[in-house]
Amino acid sequence: MSLNDSVEMQAFCVEFKRLNAQYKSVEARLKYVKEQIKTISKGRKIISEGVQVDSYEKKGTIDYKKIPIIKEMHEDETIESYRKKPSVVVRITVIGDAK
DSSP: OOGOOOHHHHHHHHHHHHHHHHHHHHHHHHHHHHHHHHHHHHSSSEEEETTTEOOOOOOOOOOOGGGGHHHTTTTTTHHHTTOOOOOOOOOOOOTTOOO
């Protein structure tokens, strides 16, 4: 029996699909409610029912590709020496309507 066929793996995958469907439904409703709160608050600081709404401006990102000295480097070792260590990401997705 492969790991894919184990009863434990199957049970967790079934539970994952059920919880994922619930999450997507809640996530969609949460997005709608957040948009309504943003609209109603009109950028003002609001505190209601234990929820605080603040509006603030973030600085824009820097387009490093447009900085002349960096344009000249063309992804060579100089730029790579500043890159942080890679991370490993595990993604779990529901594929189609598989049961």
